[in-house]
Amino acid sequence: MSTVSLKMAVQSLLRTRGGVHPPECKDTAAMPIQTIPTPTRLYLPLKQHIGASAKPDVVPLQLIRKGQILAHSQGSVSAHVHAPCSGHIADIVEHPAPHPSGLPMPTLEIENDGRDDMDEMPVAKHPHMLEPEDIVARVQAAGIVGLGGATFPSAVKMNLGQRKIVDTLVINGCECEPYLTCDDRLMQERPAAIADGIRIMAQALNIVGVPDVIIAIENNTPAAIAAMREATAGWRHVEVAPVPTQYPMGAEKQLVRFLTGREVPATKLLADVGVLVQNVGTAYAVHQALRDGLPLTHRIITVAGDAVERPGNYEVPIGMRVSDVLAHCGLRVDPARVVMGGPMMGNALSNPNAPVVKGTSGILALSADELKSAAERPCIRCAACVDACPMGLLPVTMATLLKSDKLDEAMGIGLSDCISCAACSYACPSNIPLVHYFNFGKGEFVARREAKRKDEEIRRLIEEHRTRVATVEREKAEAAAKRKAAMEKQKAEKEAA
Numbered sequence: 001m002s003t004v005s006l007k008m009a010v011q012s013l014l015r016t017r018g019g020v021h022p023p024e025c026k027d028t029a030a031m032p033i034q035t036i037p038t039p040t041r042l043y044l045p046l047k048q049h050i051g052a053s054a055k056p057d058v059v060p061l062q063l064i065r066k067g068q069i070l071a072h073s074q075g076s077v078s079a080h081v082h083a084p085c086s087g088h089i090a091d092i093v094e095h096p097a098p099h100p101s102g103l104p105m106p107t108l109e110i111e112n113d114g115r116d117d118m119d120e121m122p123v124a125k126h127p128h129m130l131e132p133e134d135i136v137a138r139v140q141a142a143g144i145v146g147l148g149g150a151t152f153p154s155a156v157k158m159n160l161g162q163r164k165i166v167d168t169l170v171i172n173g174c175e176c177e178p179y180l181t182c183d184d185r186l187m188q189e190r191p192a193a194i195a196d197g198i199r200i201m202a203q204a205l206n207i208v209g210v211p212d213v214i215i216a217i218e219n220n221t222p223a224a225i226a227a228m229r230e231a232t233a234g235w236r237h238v239e240v241a242p243v244p245t246q247y248p249m250g251a252e253k254q255l256v257r258f259l260t261g262r263e264v265p266a267t268k269l270l271a272d273v274g275v276l277v278q279n280v281g282t283a284y285a286v287h288q289a290l291r292d293g294l295p296l297t298h299r300i301i302t303v304a305g306d307a308v309e310r311p312g313n314y315e316v317p318i319g320m321r322v323s324d325v326l327a328h329c330g331l332r333v334d335p336a337r338v339v340m341g342g343p344m345m346g347n348a349l350s351n352p353n354a355p356v357v358k359g360t361s362g363i364l365a366l367s368a369d370e371l372k373s374a375a376e377r378p379c380i381r382c383a384a385c386v387d388a389c390p391m392g393l394l395p396v397t398m399a400t401l402l403k404s405d406k407l408d409e410a411m412g413i414g415l416s417d418c419i420s421c422a423a424c425s426y427a428c429p430s431n432i433p434l435v436h437y438f439n440f441g442k443g444e445f446v447a448r449r450e451a452k453r454k455d456e457e458i459r460r461l462i463e464e465h466r467t468r469v470a471t472v473e474r475e476k477a478e479a480a481a482k483r484k485a486a487m488e489k490q491k492a493e494k495e496a497a
Helices: 003-015 132-141 154-163 182-189 191-204 222-231 252-260 280-292 322-329 384-388 395-403 407-412 423-427 434-496
Strands: 033-035 041-045 069-072 087-096 104-112 168-173 212-218 238-243 275-279 298-304 312-317 337-340 362-366
Touching: 033 182, 041 087, 132 154, 132 191, 132 280, 154 275, 154 280, 168 182, 168 191, 168 252, 168 280, 182 191, 182 222, 182 280, 182 298, 191 212, 191 222, 191 280, 212 222, 212 252, 222 238, 238 252, 252 275, 275 280, 280 298, 298 322, 312 322, 322 337, 322 362, 384 395, 384 423, 395 407, 395 434, 407 434, 423 434
Parallel strands: 033 312, 168 212, 168 275, 212 238, 298 362
Antiparallel strands: 041 104, 087 104, 298 312, 337 362
């Protein structure tokens, strides 16, 4: 074994915790990226990111140009929404969300005129000469969010480099979810553009010095590793680091722990330990924004599953309905389940008319044979879920507490640290959907906390009302007493006279 291989083996043993190895099913890795034409109708949700929804700047029947800002970000954590085509705003409607509930959400419905008239964004002649604040402003103007699935606004994350000391930029090229290969193909086909976006993002962090850049790619994608090494050849402070093929290696905290040995404390951010993580797709979007003046209106997704006639990697306009994507790719059979994202952390869609959004990495049309359909059985206390948990939690104990409605106790042993990777559910021989319990528990905790906040607010308002009423009554009584005293004084003076 070579020294490098031995070092990687020791590092893997010491710095990885838990994880599973589901079948990869990455048949689309050899399929080049294709472009799907923009359909006649697009549906753009106003909330495609973590944070506040964007506020629409357009009205029905208004003419629009491709790349135009249709909705502006609101608050400190939000992102603009841009037009993927030219045409007009057909309406502002409630449209099914890309979520298991399928509940409607405010959405811009766009009628495509097929002309692609562009609304030009300013292009920097020399992006690497820009100040960090200018780079962040241009990234914000382009509406870029994390394209690995978290959809955190990229400008907000890059701003952390100006408020905290960040010495390491990690570029996440780990596509650990089964089926998904869009990042792999992007690195194989457009490595120079990704490398340019990485250099621009590193420039935005160049506050106290050049950060170390680590491009992490799973070792089952040798072509992507070779392409990125060639694109960054000769760069200082840059390393292309193959990492073990293990799920969920692409999760930020697990990846940072493996690469740097740094542990992120509970309730803290990666920037608190001096690291920032960006996806390779995000780096490509930054390149397009600063070099070509293109906002985030399209993205590359993987379309796969046994039900798909022509699986592959496709560049699609944001806002295209899942049903339109599947119609373009063709279906061999009616899918037993349609999933947005990967099979481990993706969302099963109840309505195929939900649109592709900024965080969509894949669309899976799965046949009945691909689904794990065994019935749930009682827990056998084998602790397979404990071994699989990458966060070092106790899934079986948390699930037992949640079943007994002991939510506070479950939170006390780390429920809030669960990353919902579903490794525990995958490893469970009793087919217990543990991650469903944890997602419900976290949602219930937020709901109860919000209900408590509202109750406290109502009590505060009632107390303030009582205080105001008591003050008014006191002031009235004092005023009446003063008037009575004045009248009595005046009467006494008259009698004395």
